[in-house]
Structures are given as C-alpha cells and as structure tokens.
Amino acid sequence: MLTVELCMGTSCHLMGVQDLVAVLETLPAEQREQIEIKGVTCFKNCGKGPNIRINGELISNATPDRLLEILQANLA
C-alpha cells in the first residue's frame, strides 16, 4: 500500500496540484486500489509547490511525469 498525500492549499493549487490529482484518478483500477490518497492543507513548504508526500517522503515541485515515475516504480 502506497500513501500519497497531496497539498490542496492555495499556493499548491496555484502550482497545479489538481493535475497530480488527475494522474491518480486516471490510474488503472488495479493500481488505484494500491494507493491511499489523502488531502493536506499545508506542508509548510509553500513556494516550492506542488508539494506531495509519498510514504512519508516529501516531494517538492512535483509534476505529473515525476509522480507517474514514482508510482510505476513502487506499484505492482
């Protein structure tokens, strides 16, 4: 199980966190089932958004491509 926390705060919203949400939503069902998705209001890392945390590791300036890369490396 992979825990993906996404910052939904205003700063990360401006930097496109919704594009990362879209990546998660469009995963095939068998991969989607392996992920627990949580929304967070702030990682106190504004200005380097969008910020996400995957299994406890903070990732700044996250992009859809980078997220997909990490997911593919960690999902069965």
Next chain:
Amino acid sequence: MPEINEITKIRRKVLTEIAQMTFEGRLQTDVENILQSVVTDEGPRYRCCVHKERAVLQDRIKSALSQPMNSTIPEAAAAALDGNIAPAPIIQVLPVACDQCPLDRFIVTDACRNCLAHSCIASCPKKAISVVANRSFIDKSKCVECGLCKRSCPYGAILEISRPCERACELGAITADKARKAVIDYDQCVHCGACKIACPFGAISDRSMIVQVIQRIKAGRRVYALLAPAFIGQFGVQVRPGQVRASLLKVGFHDVLEVSVGADAVAVEEAREFIERTKTKGGLMTTSCCPAFVGMVEKHLPSMKENVSSLVSPMVAAAMNVKKNDPEGIVVFVGPCIAKKSEAERYPGIVDYVLTFEELATTIVGAGVNVTEMTASEFASAGSKDGNIFAKAGGVLQAVENVLAQLAPDVQVAAERCEGLGNCKKCLQEIEAGKRSANFFEGMACTGGCVGGPGVLTDSRVTAKLVENFANAAPEKSAVTNPNSEPLETLGLHRHHKTSGAADS
C-alpha cells in the same frame, strides 16, 4: 483550462512574490530579487541562457505592475506602489519574450519536385526563394510571409504553419510584423485573452493591478471584493464559498459581495427591454454581459450594434450598488475575465480595479493566507438561481427566459446562443442575412462561458457543474423576486450606444 504548464507557474510565482513583497512593505527594496528567485542559475532553462530568461522576466514584472516596458524595475515598483497604472493596452506582447519565436510560417516539404515551372520563385515578391539541394529554399531573412508561394505551388508542397497566437485569435487581431514579432491590432482586439493562453512562450500578458489594490487595502481604505459568480470551485473543488469570504476578509478586504446580485438586476431589465423591443421595433436583441462579445459586435459587426441590449453588465450593476451605499469605497471586481479590465476603464469611479481569480489567489497567498485552512462561515448566496447561472454558457439565456416566463409568458422567444467569438460572429452574420431566424441571442466569448475564461484556476468541466449546484442551492429562486437585487432603473444604468460613440471606442 489546460494543465498548469511552466509558463503559468512562472507567471503565478511572479505575481505571488510581488504580492508578498507588497504586503510586507519591501517591494521597493526587494523587487529585483524576483529575477534570481524565479529564474534560478541552476535552471531549468527554457531559453538560450539565464540572461535572456531574466530579460523576459523583467517584462513580466513590469506587466504585473501595470508599468511601461521602457521603465526600470525599481521605477516600475515605485510607480505601482504610488497607485499608478500606466496608460497601456490591457493585453500586450512582451517585446523581449516574443523576439525568440522565429517560427517559419512557410516550409517547403519533401513534396517539392524542383519542377521546371518554379511558380514559387516566380510568385515571390521578395526574391526569397531559390533552389538549394534540388528543392526550393525559402530565405527567412527575406521572406515576409505573404503566402503567394504556397498558393502558386501546383503540388501543394509548401506548408503553412500558423503561430499559436494567430490561430487562437478568432478575430484576426494578432499578426506577425516584418520583424516576425507578434503585433496586436487594437482596432480589432477585444481583450478576450485567447492569445495569452495560446502562446507557448508566455509572450503575451495582461497587466495586473494587484499592487495597486494591496496598497489601497494597506492604506486602510474600505476595499470591496466583488466576486463574479464563476468563483465557485476556483480555489479548489473542495473549498467552500464561506472559506473564500473568510480568506478575503483576513487579507484585508472590507467586505465580500457577489456579482450575481447585479446579474439578477440585469436579467430582469434585459427581459423588460426584450419585451419592449418585441412591442416596438422587433428583430434581434443580444445579451451584453460579456465584454469581449460586445466588443466583437462593436468592432467587427458595427451594423449590429443596435441589436446589443442597452444594459450595463452585472459587474457594473453590482459596482454601482456598492458606490451608492459607500461612495468612498473602493470596488475590486474579481472574475475569470481579462476583457473586464478593459470594460472597467469605461466606468471610471465605478469599477476601480479588476483582478482575475488567478491574481486574487496570488494576492491571498502573498498575504500568507491559505483558503483551505480557513473556517467556513455560513454562506448563502445573495444572488438568485438566475443570477448565479450567468457564469455558465447558456445561463444568461436561461435566466432571461425564466424572467420572461414570469413577466410576459405570451412573448415568443426564438433564441440562439454561441460560445467563442468566431462562432458568435458567424451566427450573428447569418441572422442578419436572414439565413437563421432568432429574436434573442446569448453571446459568450469563452468556450463554456465565464467558467472557461482566461483567468480561471480550475477546469471548466468541473466548475460548470459546481456553479450549477451552487445556483440550485441559492435561497432565492428567481431574479424577479430577489429582495437583495437593486433594480437597474434606480441605478440609472442603461448604456446609450446611440450617442456614446467616443466612450465605446
């Protein structure tokens, strides 16, 4: 709204930093730091070098401050902090940014057979074409992109590639000049913002008034935020309207009001005008709430100017209402629209400033406020269902039809509606030529209506639904009976396009 690309991120970073520095009172001393913080030495690089990127960034900063391109950054910051707004067009091509866009409009493809006729060479008025490596070659330094070669080639071997900005402009208002820079023809442009969204280099920018607004707030003035009905869902799909209001009050706005109340007044008055017209001259009447649509009719279909309803927009109606109650108050319209910035200039002293949702969000972040962390107060829309649905394509028509059903159920409505300026223009021309019959027309410059505007933060496919839900949940169901709505006749706000030629330019 496409994915948040790097251009969008850079623009938002610049605005956020400027807003933060202004709130913290250090814009004048620190403004040039933005050149280092947004374009870092480590990259990533989008242009040839860091120096070029910083030169482009200087233009972005000046545009964000609403200052002329020939000023220095410290001069621009000082002027913006003083509240000045340079008299420049709302939308501009950033000179340095566009210079690096040497797209060849005409390309000779493999289909060229180096034929004997050489119609391309014969057709070229600039002698820019010669034969190199058994194929026609266009010398870019001589080519003026007239397109005669393409038309002359019997094989169709010359390909035309248009610039994204040119393709985006449905009114043909942006073209390349002899130096291949994009140039906006302001006699044709209606400030819809399509070119800004289309340019992959972010070379087209609308000027922002965030610093001027923040300064008014800091000076302790009563600054009112007037939210366009499209604000639902803009700051995050989970964000509740009460959180938006709480955020803006924390930022320092004196009050937060909804433009949907003005839209109610417009819906009622537009229906009345329609009834009046059907009794007298008949013919077609169009909506007048979308400033880019109105601008398109005025500039591109002048013979149909009289068909546009004489009403002011919901923005102006709502602003008049504020000024009536508080003449000293400062009115800031916040919406998805760039053309509203241009419209507001026609109403000095009524609409003082216009911000896009994007600009407002950067202001909120610059103030250190996070909308998602605010506790939502109760928020019931003051506007009716009719007024709130204006934000969505088809909504104005729906509202006016609802009002007509109550005021004059016998009046026959044959309605058409269009989204996109090109579609609107074509449809109106067909109505004028008698190829279509309609007596009411809703015109929206943006696809999807206001929720699809250039200043939005959330995809219109999502927000269109959210706007509809919010409208359905409004306590007041009809514009006619909404007690919060001030009738326009008491505000005296019909436009008079017959006599106001100069003001409407």
